[in-house]
Structure formats: C-alpha cells, structure tokens
Amino acid sequence: MRLVDTFPTNKIKGLEYRIGRIMPFGATVTDGGVNFSIYSTEARGCTLLLFNHGANKPFVEIPFPEEFRIGDVYTMMVFGLNIETVEYGYRFDGEYAPEKGLRFDKSKVLLDPYAKSISGRSVWGKGRRKDDFQHRGQIIREDYDWEGDKPLELLQQDLIIYEMHVRSFTAHQSSGVKYKGTYAGILEKIPYLKELGINCIELMPIFEFDEFENSRVVNGQRLLNYWGYSTVGFFAPKAGYAASAPFGMESDELKNMIKHLHRNGIEVILDVVFNHTAEGNENGPYISFKGIDNRNYYLLTPDGGYYNFSGCGNTMNCNNPVVRNFILDCLRYWVFSYHVDGFRFDLASILSRDEDGHPMMNPPLLESLAHDAVLGKSVLIAEAWDAGGLYQVGSFPSYNRWAEWNGKYRDAIRQFVKGTGELAPEAYRRIRGSEDLYGGKSPLLSVNFITCHDGFTLNDLVSYNDKHNEGNGEDNRDGSNDNYSWNCGAEGECDDPEVNECRLKQMKNFMTILLTSRGMPMFLSGDEFANSQKGNNNAYCQDNEISYLDWNDLDRNRELFEYVKNLIAFRKAHPVLTSASYDFGPNGTGYPELSFHGTTPWELDENASNLSFAYLYAEDHTKFGTKKDTFIYVLVNSYWEKRIFNLPIIPKHMNWNIKFDSNSSNFDFKKSHKYLNKESIELQPRSTIILVAL
Template sequence: MQLPSTTHSAVTPAFALGPSSTPDPVAFKVEAGSPHPLGPTIDDLGVNFSIYSEHATSVELLLFRNHDDRQPCQIIQLDPAVNKSFHLWHAYVCGLKPGFFYAYRVDGPQEVHNGHRFQPSKVLIDPYARGISKAVWNRGDACGDKDNLETSLRCAIVHDNYDWEDDKPLNQPTEELVIYEMHVGGFTKSDSSGVAYPGTFRGVIEKIPYLQELGINAVELLPVFEYDDVEVLRTVDGSPKTNYWGYSTMAFFAPHSSYCESPSTGQHVHEFCDMVKALHKAGISVILDVVFNHTDEGNHMGPTYSFKGIDNSTYYHLVPGQEQYYNDFSGCGNTLRCNHPVGEKFIVDCLEYWVETMHVDGFRFDEASVLTRGEGGVPLEKPPLIWNVELSDKLSQTKMIAEAWDAAGLYQVGYFPGERWAEWNGKFRDDVRDFVKGEPGQLGSIAKRLAGSADLYQSRSHEPVNSVNFINCHDGFTMNDLVSYNGKHNGANGEGNRDGVNDNASWNCGWEGATTDAAVEQLRERQIKNFATILMVSQGVPMFVAGDEHRRTQKGNNNAYCQDNELNWVDWNLLDQEQSMFRFWKRVIAFRKQHQSLHRARYFTGDVNQRGIADIAWHGPEINQPGWHDPCGRALALTLGGFDAEDDLHIMLNMHWEELAFELPCVAGRTWRQAINTALPSPEDICEYGKEVSIANEKTFHVSGRSIAVLVSK
C-alpha cells in the first residue's frame, strides 16, 4: 500500500561515487515518508524506511544497486525538519524496488563515557532488515575509526509477498510434539547427505522423507537469523575456526544468507518460506532457536555495524558510571535491554513477523533469563517483555520455550515468569543421566521426571507441557558420546581443552572413546536405548538431537561451536551402519504416539480405570514398594492405567548391573505382553504395534542389568 502523499515532502538527495565504484549514480525521488512501521516497507510505488535513534543528530540512507557494489548509487541525507518524527527517522524513496540494497550512516554524540558510540565513518545495517549481504564484509574494518564503506554489510530490499497457498502455522497440541533439534547447515552439509543443495534450507526440504520416517513432528532449528560465519576465530592445525552454531545474531529479521542457495539475488525470505511450507505439508512444526539476550557486536572492543552505532545507550545494558563498558549477563560481551520499551517493541515485532509473515510455529529463547532482567540487570517479577509476548494475540498459538538460565547465574527452571512458557528442563537432563549411569539413591528424582516434573511446575498451575525434556542438546555431548566418554576432548577447538563444561554426568561404559570391544559396544547401545526409552515414556515434551538416532559422534567434543566440518555435520553413512539403532528410535517414537498415557496434557489425578488400575502407580521389584528412601536403590517400576479402551502400561527400569525379578500387577481380563526390552538385540528389542510378545510368567518378569522393559496389557 502506498503511503499517504500528504505525509511526504521532497528532500534533496545527495549522491557520491568513489573511483572504485561500478554503479552509475541515480537520483530516486525522495519524500518525507512515514515513521511507522519501522524498517523497510515496500509498496507498488517505492519503499518507506524508518529507523529509531533517540540521540542521533544526523542520518544518511545509502542505496546500492548490487549486493557487492563498493560504493552507493545514491546517498540520501535525512533532514530532521522533514524526515524525523520524535525519535524516528524516515524517508520514502519513490520508484525503489526489491533487488536493491541499502545501509545507514548515523552521527551523534561521540561520548563513550556517556554510552554514546556514534561513528559516522561506520556503515550500519537496519535492525529490521529482511535480508543481509556479507559479500564485501570485513569484520575488522568495522572496528576502530577508519571508514568501512567498501567492506560493510548491506541490507537487501526483499519482497515478502510469498505465495503460501493454504499454509499456516500447524498449531499442534504441545503434548503431542516430539522435537528434533537440528542445525540447518550441518544437517545436510556432508557429502554423505546426497542432497542437491547441501547446507541450505532447500537441503532440509530434500530430507523431509527421512524426518517423516523417523516420526518426529517438530524441528527446533539452531539459529537461522543472520550471523557472522565469515570471521575466523582462530586457526588450529591449518583449519580455520568460525562461528558455526550461530548464537551471535547480526540481523534478527533476516534469514541466514549462507543457508540460501542464491543470497545475492535477495531470495532469503522465499527460500526460508519454501522450507517452512514443505515441512508443514509433512506435518512438521518449525521452532526457531532465537538469541535476544545479546548481539554479535560484542563488548567495547567489538565491531560497530548496527545497534552500537544507531543508539548504543538505548539498546544495551551499560555499566553504571562507566558507560563505555557493557554489562555482560549473557557471557558474550554485551546484553540487550530487552525490557526497555524500544528493545521490547523490537523483540515483539520480530517474533510477530516470523509468525505472521514466515509462518513459524514456535521459538526457543537462548539464555531466556536475560529477558527477565530490568534496569541494572535486576530480575523482574513480572518482566514486561515476557508478558507482552505471553499476551500477544498474534502469538497466542505460538510455542514459547525458555532456556531458563543465563551466564550471570540466574537459574529459573520451574519458576520462569509467564504462564504458557515451556522450559528446557535441565533437572530432567541431570537426573536421567545420573540414574542411567547407575548412581544410587536416585529413585525419587527419576520418578519426578518420569511423571512430568510436577515438583517444578504443578504448584504454579502449570502442566507437563511446561517441561521440555531432554538428555542432551547441541551444547554438550551427543548421545553416543555421553556413553562413550568420561571427559571432554575439546582440543580441536584450539582453547587448550579449557572450554566446555567439565561435569558431564557421562559414563564411557569401560573404555574412553571409540572401541572394537564387542561387550563395551553392546552396553553402549543398550544405554542409548535406555535414554531413548526414558525420554519417550516421560510426561512432558521430548527433544533429542539430530543424529542421535544413528549414533552421531563429535569424538568427545562437548563444545563444538566453532567446528564447521565433519566433526559437527551429520554423517549419513552412519545411518547404514546403525540401522538397528535407527529402527529402535523410530519404534519408540511411534510407541509414545500410540499411547495417550505417555503424553498427557494434565498431571496425574489418581483416577482409576474400569480394570481397577490407577492412572499411575509406583513400584520397585516388589509391587507397591518403590523404595523411595533406599540409598542404594537403582530399580523402579510404574504402571500407567489406560482409559477409553487404551492399553495399560507397566514400565520396569533396572539400572543395577545385575538382573532383577520384578513382580507384575494383576490386570483383570487382560494379559501382559512385552513391547520393549532394551537388553535384547534388534529386532526383538522393540515390537511393532499390535505385535507385542506374550510373556511366559504373568507374576514376575526378569529385567537384565542396565536395561528397561515395557509391557502392555491386552
């Protein structure tokens, strides 16, 4: 829609070209424009630009014909008397079309001791840009005082008029989700992936049939907002180390250009939307891992290319009395002022854009506890941002998942603000690892995790869906490495093995690292199946990491943030080698979906079914004797009553190293049949639905050491 002409007043464009420039100068007609909405707004007759800066005294808009032009084809000096409304600087450029690129220069007080870092020598990107080009980007030139015009980032003018057909966010019930954490690049970047477009959004599309076969119904994508994957952090044995994970965002509205097949043509939005639409057609929700706790501009020594140069003191937490320095609650050099009105609006606008325009289904918030901090970093009881997101009508059906801690020690698992926010349940991870490793006296803890962590959530009227259960994630060991290494092996990162956590609660099953010992390998396979089974029979929302289903390894590296190579990429050759493990994961995911009692929306109430079986009952090897206070206890059993003609389930977990005999409850009119037994080789370890195996003895069942058995009543 064209902006009302009554709000436009002509300004005189300036344009200058250096000797190395290739574009011809142009002079688009420029009008006053509108202060809202922020960012670029395209209509049939041109583009409106609007940017917020409270303390700026001068703003220039630079236009580039091509993504790699060293010089702009037009420079537009914004007139404060015409192109400024309160703290919003704006202009309407008549005739400008998608395919051009743009950036800003902003001037103002150069008083770092007061928190102002205006540098007119630096070219800045729009925080609301829909696409970014890094074709000529040099990070070092964005530091210091030198002019960086010829090596700066450029914003793409991108049309978001995508043809969604009949697509919309899936709005799947949260309790039915099985989440697959995945790195877009690493999922298909290996030659072994066999895709036509490796390491891209289109590469993910090519692997959708695999995801459908596995049975997951949600992908949680590591950061897909634009980040700097060009800067070399260090070189180790001739191998450059870069930001692979993507947890330092440059542009929050822009899909990562390296995940696009043709970023130079400004197809960022369309390629991302193609992926989302294809996943939705396959019944797979798209959850984005988002990083609003900090930006890629770093600390006082970092580059200036966006917020720093636009209005540093508005967007960042600064050290009181020493405003030249940044409060670093994120552990990454700076911290966004998420609960400042401008920062809050920016984040909500961003989330609503990705839901309304890009059709994503949810978000996982990195170091979300930062988002609860107010002025001075003080945690707020009712942080405005959290509740604005919670109550937004546009986000009402969107999944919100918090990593409920930050690098400054704020830990909010079980009491993160808000009502419908789910949390990465770190207690689940820790307690399950300890139990499966064989730590004694963990029965009470593991029972709480199996039952949906009511101890953490129920008192606040939350439900099992507030708990996202995981045993591992991108940050740490793969599941294979969790059972293969006692300690981290991060030497390849070039930090002297000092990076990464030291306490992994892992156990190598008797040998550190890869081995040809058949007994050790058999135990490791069993332990992985134990982890998978506990994850899928626990109340809450399960999440696991891409490649765990075929034993992907990082060779003991528990902090592979800088490894854009085979160490991190999914090795699809393993799928052929580990077909039995892949089969187990497929079947245990299907088993969860087939039994409503494993993914309840509400906590247990004590209801009893028509066969006299309670919705949940706890046992040990002896019926009704769970041994809660046994300091040596390593065995637990539970019975889940089925309702509405569903099967009853009896789950026996023996993490002792010796076989134990478990008494079985009597079910009137039914018999127990074996569905899962992690001690058995494939395919006996897990049965297809309806093909469960009869058991010889209806009174006791022998569970091998370090294994889990699940029975169903028929």
C-alpha cells in the first residue's frame, strides 16, 4: 500500500501530491513517489516546477502550501512522475532589495542545490549557449551495485598522487581508448596507471559545470570553461564527461570507473571548489543560490555587493551554519554514494574566512570536516591560499588532519634545480618534509609537487623561459609570471641534441628529488612522458591539443617514462622514504635516519648558498620491516660543471650500487650496477645519482 493511500493528498493535472519528508534534501525516489525537499531562510514562498525533458516551459507548477513548510524547509511528495523524462526546478518569492543583499525574483527558474543530476549538458561541447540557458535537476535512482566495494583507506604515506583532467587524459586521438575524454576512458587506462605505479588519481573538477561559461572565439578557436573551476551543481557529476550521459547513466559510469580503480588499488581524490560558484557577482546569472538564499550563501559587502576573495566574482559564506551543513552533506554524499577517497579543496583559505571576510583562528567548517564521522578516513588536502591575498602554507588550520599543497616546496626545488644556489638551505628543509612549516607534526601534511594543472608542465618548465598564453585571448597577461623555469638554452621545441639532452636530465632531476622527499608526492599527468602545452601555463580555456595528452609522447620519451616508473617502484620499496615522522636521529643502523652532506660526507653548511649536496637515508630493517638494513645516498649536482663527491663510510660487508643516474642514457634498470669504489664518485653537470648500499 502506498503512503499516498493513508495521507491526505492534493491533485493537479493528474498528479497527486502531499506533504513530504524534510530529509534528505533534494529529489529522492521513495514510497512510490518522489520526495522534494529544499530550504530557504528568507523566502516568502516556493513553487515546484516540473518539465518534460528538454521542454522550454513546465508542464505543471505546484506552489508549496504553507503547511508544507516546516521551519525553513519546503517539502512535497509527488506521485505519478516518470522520472526518466522529468526535469525540475523551483521559483522562490521574496523581497528584492539588492542593497540589502536580497535578490528574490520569482520569474527565475532555479536549480536545486542538492540535484543529483543536471540536464542540458549531457554531451560535451553541445547544447544551447544562450544567456537564458536553464540548469534543471533530474531524478536518479541510487541503486548501483558496488559489489562489496568501499573507499580504499590506503595509508597516506604510501600515496603517489597523479593529478589529471578527465577529458585531457584520453581526448587525444592517440589515446587508443574507445570512449575518449570520459570516465570510461580513464577506466580503459587502468593498466597504464598500474604499470606506472600510481595508486591515487586526483581529478580536476567533476562537479557539474557549464563549459560554455564565458565561451568565445579567439583566432578561429572556440574557447571554453575547460577546467571547470566554476561549479553549477555540487551533488551532480559532470555529465559531459560520461559517454553514457545521453542515456542518463553518467552517475553509473563514474561509479563504475571508481569501482574498477579500487579493484586495482587506486584511490580517487576529487578537486572540489567550495570557494565560489558559477553565479558570479551582481551582473552574473541566477542559477541557484543567488535566488534561494543569497545572504546566507555568499559573503556580501555592506551595500549588498559580493566580496571577491576567489577572483571569480563571488565568495561562498563557508562558515555560515547553513553553508557549512551544505558542504558537509555534499562531501558525505560523495564518500557514501560514489566511494570517493578524499578531496583537494581549491583556494581553501576562503574556507577559513568569517562572514566579513576575515581569517578565523578556529574556522568551524575546517574543524567540522577534520572531525566528521563519515569523512574520518578521507584524505583532506588544502590549497592553502586564495585570490584575496591570504597565504596559509604552513599555517592552515590543520587539526592534524589537513594536508596542504606545498607551494614553497615547488618554488624552492624549481629554483634550486635550475641553478639558484641561494635556495639550497630551503631545499634541504623541503626535502626533509618541511618540518619548519608543519611544527613537527608530520611530513604527511606536505603534498610535495613540482608541477600541477596550474602552471607549466614538467617538459615546459625546462623548455620555456616565458609563458606563451597568447591563444587564451588575454594578450598573454593571464597565468603566473613567477615560473622559475629555464629553457636549457633555446625557447620551445628545438632540434639541438645538447639542449634536449639537458632538458631530459633536468626532468629526471626534478622527479628524483620529488620521489625521494619526505611527504606526499604529486605530479601532473603526462609529466612522466614529457607532455607539453606549448608554453601555455594557464590552459583553463583550451579544449584542444594544447591541453590533451599526446600519447605518442610515451613512445618518443620512453626513457623518461621508464625512469619515473622505476623511481615510483623504488619509493614504494623503501619505507624510510615515506616515513610519517620527523625522527631523523640515529636508529638501529647506527646512522641518523636522514642526514645532509656536502661533497664531503658530514660536512655541509646548511645556511650557505650551494649547488651540490647529498642526502643519506639509513633504513633500519627492524623499524621498517625490511629484509636488511639499507643505505640510500641521493647525490645532487645543479652546478654547470662536474663535481667529485666523496662517499660516506658504510659497513664493510656492503657495496654501493648505482640505482639511478639522470645523466645515463637508457639506463638498464633490470641490470645490477655495482659501484666498487667506496671512496668517491663523479657527477656530471646538472645531474643526480642514487646509490644504494646493500
């Protein structure tokens, strides 16, 4: 028996409806009908609009009777809907007084903030581009068969994070996958990820966004909102990234991708954008929050305008209790319904601001996320700065849970490797796990990276002195000017063997340091085979071969791929490299666990400018559970001339083996490279070597 048979109902155009359930928010299939629940603290009335798929006008509008409002929640159960073809939205009535921050307009059709699927963008780059485009909710059934899957909960110290854009990863014709630029395309590349050794992918935004936002044509090229850092719906996956979205299956396709990644030991972290929305400032469109509860959701100036700490027109009022609960609901949903393993928070310093925009000592949102029961095992990573000048690397409120993108690691290692000796003292601190920044808590608070989506690729970092963003249509003004790059003697692509040899060595040097540093390493997809964006360091609008990974580069740069693959395997094989503590003192080997050296062992002025140094890891087999004690000596020469390094004394029964040499062409990793000279070794200009004593 349906509940409609036992509760009083109303009828309109053949549909029956009655008061619904307050929770959960959104549109939920239940009790033989669909429960709609939405809240607004300042609206005077709400109307549910139901559309046939793709229709311009609703086939019915149902005002919520006053008795259907409980507190600030409007709730209604509707029966007789065909959820396969229906779309829905809302109108809210209330005061329109922009000077007070009130922007109610009952002529606007508004998207449900809790919509689990959003219509109109089911095929990437297709659909209406008009200003009056409506984003409308669709109703889905939560009935995916996970077959026993759950979030993996890998130890954070073991993670190798691989940042990727869903579309860029497989959109190129060379990718060899059937469903290019989709979640299904990533699934097809799982064997590649396993071969490389990746155990965690970090996806750039996959919450629904509008690729046509700010769309324009520059030099005959259609530019789009390609990266997606402009969220339309926080509970809905980007339908245009799903091959099956035209059939309403984007949710299942994403879940299927995550399930198969988990089966292969690979976690999934989502890059999430809670600092602003696609509604922009007072001149931006009405999509959702602006017309539902503007004063709650956004940081507003005294005259009703929008604070812009995001650089994108508006700033979410993250520590407002309403917004805080919304964010918690959202993240819990992705962990429970999609089995997501963690989140990276874009411009996360905004999450620490109060309603006036001031930084808070103990932001309620960050504390709630750190201690939430559902998120208890989730990876939480902050981009610890914002566009309003707040820079919190090393001072982000961590509650011993929040890791950070360590921009100071990036900048120090970039400058040192290109030959800035003044950065050597800071480079030592970053390789140690940035104990100076994280107060001795744990190196795992530091996400170490050289490259990410925002800036040069690894190949471009060693191929360009200057950014080349002319194709973005902003006269090359966009993108960072502080790249700390060096082109090795020629700007861009060239045929000079010496230049290309130098570039290959420099990429190997960067990866050597990254993957032997304490902390969580992350690198950009394609860096392992020298993917290039042709010098564009801000490809946010480029839906073309500038952004796409050219998989032909994997064959052209197989030597770099093999080097990175073996470095990852080496890191996994030696837990001393991944330790979660700052315990650098003597262990069972009789040596300090991590120590830094000059060209002469045990002699290094760590406060002086320098271009040649080494660091020694002593892996105690008892402490780390390995078969035997092992010594790892990483030698770094960023000088433009050769350097002789004297080697530290090791136990008599041990010999040094060369495991990695960035100067060696096509190094054979399957072969044993014994180095019988226990006293010294010569490093070529701008090169690194890893010695292992067994």
